[in-house]
Amino acid sequence: xxxxxxxxxxxxxxxxxxxxxxxxxxxxxxxxxxxxxxxxxxxxxxxxxxxxxxxxxxxxxxxxxxxxxxxxxxxxxxxxxxxxxxxxxxxxxxxxxxxxxxxxxxxxxxxxxxxxxxxxxxxxxxxxxxxxxxxxxxxxxxxxxxxxxxxxxxxxxxxxxxxxxxxxxxxxxxxxxxxxxxxxxxxxxxxxxxxxxxxxxxxxxxxxxxxxxxxxxxxxxxxxxxxxxxxxxxxxxxxxxxxxxxxxxxxxxxxxxxxxxxxxxxxxxxxxxxxxxxxxxxxxxxxxxxxxxxxxxxxxxxxxxxxxxxxxxxxxxxxxxxxxxxxxxxxxxxxxxxxxxxxxxxxx
Amino acid sequence: xxxxxxxxxxxxxxxxxxxxxxxxxxxxxxxxxxxxxxxxxxxxxxxxxxxxxxxxxxxxxxxxxxxxxxxxxxxxxxxxxxxxxxxxxxxxxxxxxxxxxxxxxxxxxxxxxxxxxxxxxxxxxxxxxxxxxxxxxxxxxxxxxxxxxxxxxxxxxxxxxxxxxxxxxxxxxxxxxxxxxxxxxxxxxxxxxxxxxxxxxxxxxxxxxxxxxxxxxxxxxxxxxxxxxxxxxxxxxxxxxxxxxxxxxxxxxxxxxxxxxxxxxxxxxxxxxxxxxxxxxxxxxxxxxxxxxxxxxxxxxxxxxxxxxxxxxxxxxxxxxxxxxxxxxxxxxxxxxxxxxxxxxxxx
DNA sequence: CTGTTAGCGCTTTCAA
DNA sequence: TTGAAAGCGCTAACAG
Numbered sequence: 237x238x239x240x241x242x243x244x245x246x247x248x249x250x251x252x253x254x255x256x257x258x259x260x261x262x263x264x265x266x267x268x269x270x271x272x273x274x275x276x277x278x279x280x281x282x283x284x285x286x287x288x289x290x291x292x293x294x295x296x297x298x299x300x301x302x303x304x305x306x307x308x309x310x311x312x313x314x315x316x317x318x319x320x321x322x323x324x325x326x327x328x329x330x331x332x333x334x335x336x337x338x339x340x341x342x343x344x345x346x347x348x349x350x351x352x353x354x355x356x357x358x359x360x361x362x363x364x365x366x367x368x369x370x371x372x373x374x375x376x377x378x379x380x381x382x383x384x385x386x387x388x389x390x391x392x393x394x395x396x397x398x399x400x401x402x403x404x405x406x407x408x409x410x411x412x413x414x415x416x417x418x419x420x421x422x423x424x425x426x427x428x429x430x431x432x433x434x435x436x437x438x439x440x441x442x443x444x445x446x447x448x449x450x451x452x453x454x455x456x457x458x459x460x461x462x463x464x465x466x467x468x469x470x471x472x473x474x475x476x477x478x479x480x481x482x483x484x485x486x487x488x489x490x491x492x493x494x495x496x497x498x499x500x501x502x503x504x505x506x507x508x509x510x511x512x513x514x515x516x517x518x519x520x521x522x523x524x525x526x527x528x529x530x531x532x533x534x535x536x537x538x539x540x541x542x543x544x545x546x547x548x549x550x551x552x553x554x555x556x557x558x559x560x561x562x563x564x565x566x567x568x569x570x571x572x573x574x575x576x577x578x579x580x581x582x583x584x
Numbered sequence: 585x586x587x588x589x590x591x592x593x594x595x596x597x598x599x600x601x602x603x604x605x606x607x608x609x610x611x612x613x614x615x616x617x618x619x620x621x622x623x624x625x626x627x628x629x630x631x632x633x634x635x636x637x638x639x640x641x642x643x644x645x646x647x648x649x650x651x652x653x654x655x656x657x658x659x660x661x662x663x664x665x666x667x668x669x670x671x672x673x674x675x676x677x678x679x680x681x682x683x684x685x686x687x688x689x690x691x692x693x694x695x696x697x698x699x700x701x702x703x704x705x706x707x708x709x710x711x712x713x714x715x716x717x718x719x720x721x722x723x724x725x726x727x728x729x730x731x732x733x734x735x736x737x738x739x740x741x742x743x744x745x746x747x748x749x750x751x752x753x754x755x756x757x758x759x760x761x762x763x764x765x766x767x768x769x770x771x772x773x774x775x776x777x778x779x780x781x782x783x784x785x786x787x788x789x790x791x792x793x794x795x796x797x798x799x800x801x802x803x804x805x806x807x808x809x810x811x812x813x814x815x816x817x818x819x820x821x822x823x824x825x826x827x828x829x830x831x832x833x834x835x836x837x838x839x840x841x842x843x844x845x846x847x848x849x850x851x852x853x854x855x856x857x858x859x860x861x862x863x864x865x866x867x868x869x870x871x872x873x874x875x876x877x878x879x880x881x882x883x884x885x886x887x888x889x890x891x892x893x894x895x896x897x898x899x900x901x902x903x904x905x906x907x908x909x910x911x912x913x914x915x916x917x918x919x920x921x922x923x924x925x926x927x928x929x930x931x932x
Numbered sequence: 933c934t935g936t937t938a939g940c941g942c943t944t945t946c947a948a
Numbered sequence: 949t950t951g952a953a954a955g956c957g958c959t960a961a962c963a964g
Contacts, residue, residue, distance in 0.1 A: 295708045297648050300644050300645050320669060325690065342673065356685065470876075492870075521666075522840075522868055526813075526840055
């Protein structure tokens, strides 16, 4: 017989009493510990009692006693971010595998908010912190974050105090370019993001590497910097397409620019991918999947970064528990692959 | 002088000792309680001690003692959802205003996951639960959710056991149609979502109401049902545009269909908004803002729903605390306005 | 106005 | 194999 609804106040003592054993026994059984054994009989009695009473452990009390909250904190600018979701998803999943719970706090991209978030999270006694940005860049992490193991996601600490997990921009740039080369293109235009940011630097580097490796000398005229918007992509693509010896393929720094490029191509009565092949970057589903033809693009591995970051955080914490914190900053920078998603804007 | 880093083990007793007062005094000062007063002097001494020691309250311990976790749980299919973010954002903000923390768990749109999430959240002793869906519909809420006050967001309980916060679909449909009417259109086509779902039913109803109110008899030929995809919107728009007496405006059930409609319009060498005005629904930024011309659309008030839901949850909890839980299900259905966002696909 | 005193629900060491 | 006991850090009566 199951107990009725409200199991609010059923405590471990209740279970112990009901099963006619000590609280210790209950604790051991529930923790599934093997170091001290309990007879199968009492074990069953206890489990039955748990069920009958509808007992639900009190995580807070457990945390207090065990000095381990089982909580990880994730700070992110959830505000602007269709992206953040995937990081959260990956982190969430990985955390559950470790039976950890993720406390998510929004930094709103404001230093004071981020600081408040860290503070709040620390009050909850999170065992570690994840700090995620919506776009790959250097960030200023609130000082207090140093009090627990912290991993940066899709961003890095300029001072190298924290390990981070970032996308492999260079590899992504290579992959996009190689796909175009494989389709037989040799004059490949590149519409880059605002110069200087890690994504622009890396993708350009990848683009160059791929061309060079293919024995093609990168033509500077085919590289233009834009501003990450559809309009900017439209303009840049227009200029590239109006070149005397125009490219037969366009690698766009992101999907929004690719969206603009589509318009420029269409205006010139050219077809995609027959006349002009296009590859984007970011895999913004809403754009890439719904453009016509659907856009072949390189994906940013947000989910994977979230997963990896939690794994890394777990190791750091474990290392710390064993007293391995030697105080020196762990300047790890884990790089995650950016896979290419085939759709229809490049011919097979 | 600030203490050095690790304030991990600074406890309230430490603060009390340092300030030469009792723990009670510290507790009172930190809780900012007025019922028992503390002399300004001791107050300052305490605050100084807190600062000097780098004391940070232990939320878990506080929860245990006070029997209030200060935690709300939010369950959502974060998986599929560019939308979920906004609900989270609104809820998050509102929760912080009440100094509550949001525990976010993903249901992944699977019943067993949702159940596990509720269970985990209850173990954390959340004071209340929010259950959010990515699209407006009836949902099956895990039974255990009944153990604490629960509010549904963007969905509702078929059995009416839980209060819910949903978008005003009818109002949104009216608003879109009225905008088109205001621009002088009289033959307005409506490309609806899959029939039967609340969004389709409501928006159609709003469309009809607006027309009728304007003295126009809704022409059934101008209403077509699609499937919420760009392709479907493309097809439906094509059929509408090829009608002998074709509409001069299109109200699309969502932005993706509007995206497809754009293509159909373009193919016929018609201009937006000069020849055909278009209004979408959902305000999927990535689509609406980047289409050319940018899409005028009705927004789903996710953020506002999140905020409202948390407010409502707060009241429910407060009511419960005062013993006002009279057991009977509170069949509240709060409806939130869907605002129209002007862009450029309808002439002023 | 301040301090004493019980717990909150659980873990874990140490004896029995 | 099981049980007693001592906290974990904090709140909230209740006395002083």
